[in-house]
Amino acid sequence: MSNGQWFPPEWSGRIRALAQGELSVAPARRAATVMLLRDNADGVPGPAGLSGSSVPAGPCVHMLRRRTSMAFAGGAYAYPGGGVDPRDDDRPVRWAGPGRDVWARRLGVDAASAQAIVCAAVRETYEEAGVLLAGETAATVVGDTTGDDWEADRAALVDRELSFADFLDRRGLTLRSDLLAAWTRWITPEFEPKRYDTWFFVAVLPAGQRTRNASTEADRTVWIRPADAALGYDEGELLMMPPTVATLRQLQAYGSAAAALEAAAGRDLAPVLAKARVEGDEVVLAWPGQEEFTKRVPLRVPTGGGDR
Numbered sequence: 001m002s003n004g005q006w007f008p009p010e011w012s013g014r015i016r017a018l019a020q021g022e023l024s025v026a027p028a029r030r031a032a033t034v035m036l037l038r039d040n041a042d043g044v045p046g047p048a049g050l051s052g053s054s055v056p057a058g059p060c061v062h063m064l065r066r067r068t069s070m071a072f073a074g075g076a077y078a079y080p081g082g083g084v085d086p087r088d089d090d091r092p093v094r095w096a097g098p099g100r101d102v103w104a105r106r107l108g109v110d111a112a113s114a115q116a117i118v119c120a121a122v123r124e125t126y127e128e129a130g131v132l133l134a135g136e137t138a139a140t141v142v143g144d145t146t147g148d149d150w151e152a153d154r155a156a157l158v159d160r161e162l163s164f165a166d167f168l169d170r171r172g173l174t175l176r177s178d179l180l181a182a183w184t185r186w187i188t189p190e191f192e193p194k195r196y197d198t199w200f201f202v203a204v205l206p207a208g209q210r211t212r213n214a215s216t217e218a219d220r221t222v223w224i225r226p227a228d229a230a231l232g233y234d235e236g237e238l239l240m241m242p243p244t245v246a247t248l249r250q251l252q253a254y255g256s257a258a259a260a261l262e263a264a265a266g267r268d269l270a271p272v273l274a275k276a277r278v279e280g281d282e283v284v285l286a287w288p289g290q291e292e293f294t295k296r297v298p299l300r301v302p303t304g305g306g307d308r
Contacts (some may be wrong), residue, residue, distance in 0.1 A: 004233040006076045006241045012261035012297040014191035019276040019283045019299075025190045028197040031119035033081025035183065035247060036062040037257035038205040039251070040225060041303065043279035058235045059257040060225050061209050061248070062129060064218035076224070076239045077229065080215070096138035097178030100201065106182055107199060108269060118177050121201045123164045127157055128210060133180060133203060134173040141176060143208030154214065179203055181264030184250075186243040189274040189285070200247055202264050204257045206236065226251035242293040243272070244247040 017023040040060040089112040098106075103114035126132045126145070135141040145154075153170070156162035168175060180201045188195035196299045205211070213221040226248040232238030233245050240248075254260040273286045278299060285295040 004236050004239045005245070006239055007295065011191070011295075015066060015276045015283050015285050015295070017297065018191040019278050020188075023191055026193055026195050028187050028195040029083040029116060030120070031082060031196040031198040032084065032117050032124060032201060033079045033198055034121050034125045034180070034201045034203055035251065036125060036129060036203055036205055036211070037251075037260055038062075038223065039257050040223070058225055058227070058255055059251070059260060060223040061229070061251060062205070062221065062223055063229065064128065064215060064221045065218045066217055066291070076241055077245070078241070078244055079200075080288040081198065082124040082127070084116045084120045084148050085123070085160065085164065086116070086233055088116040088123075088164045089113065090163065091163060093165045094134075094168045094174040096174045096176050098136075099182075103177065106269070108185075114216065117199050118180065119164050119175065121180060121203075122175055122177075123157060123167075123200070124202070127154060128218070129221070130154070130212040130214045131205060131209050132173075133176045134168060134171075135176055135207065136172060136174070140173055141206040141209075142173065143206075145209065158216075173200055177208070181261050182269055183264050183267055184243075184247060185271045186268045187271050189276075191276065198243070199269075200243065202251075202261050204261055235251050242274075242277070242290060246272075246290055246295075 011237060014023060018025075020190065037059045040058060061079070065077050066075060093115060095115075100111040101113050103118055104111045107114050107117055109117065122133045130145055130146050131141055153167055157164065157167055162170075162236060180203050183200045183202050185197070185199050187197045211221060211223070228239075230245060230248045230252065233240050233248075252258055254263060272287055274285055274288065274293075276283055276285050278284075281299050282296045282297055285297070287293050
């Protein structure tokens, strides 16, 4: 493999089955992920083994590496994120920033779903990175989320013993939706048995807060310039899925975290969904507008069972 694209061997058979109408398509669960940014004034090193050197300019993005034991995308670098908690659809949530109707128009969903998706973005960032986009007022952000009491609440959120609305109420906090901006939307290919309809957000690391590896699904985290992470992928040193690589390449255009956050408002949120089609004796898997991820597999299993 010439790069670090995650492509498990079972995909080939599923892609064939989808193209030939032999596969039942699973529904896609709503999800959110956050590209947490900070400006890199002093330079940060890349992950161990990456040949590129530290570069002291431009924003960095927070990434985690999924444990190799994970059934889905094990060993791949990704952003904090996860599925929507249905309890966040219609439960009143302490809220600041653009209203739910504004978010609904931006995300292309109804107001209840918009609230749940934004809540998922903020909650998952706290669960997996220890960063909380919330404050005691609509104009403040908490400065420190460390300590045993915070950790107990975080663990209760992870275990779904505590809803996000209850967490905010317990802490007397207000969700700061104005600290987030929607960036893109990707839907898991239809041949996958577990599928997500994922909204990607950008946010800037709040002053006073620090990231940490709080996720049981990750074995390490890193702050890295998008260009360095993309280079690691291109050289086959960092394993990633197409949405991660695509967003890293998009972030390279911005010289600061604030610039990327501001630019998000003008981005197209039409969902990116891979499609499989038959061309001659091959099945072609293609993501609209993302030619670099196109995959071709033989329509019939080659003699010996191998795939390319």
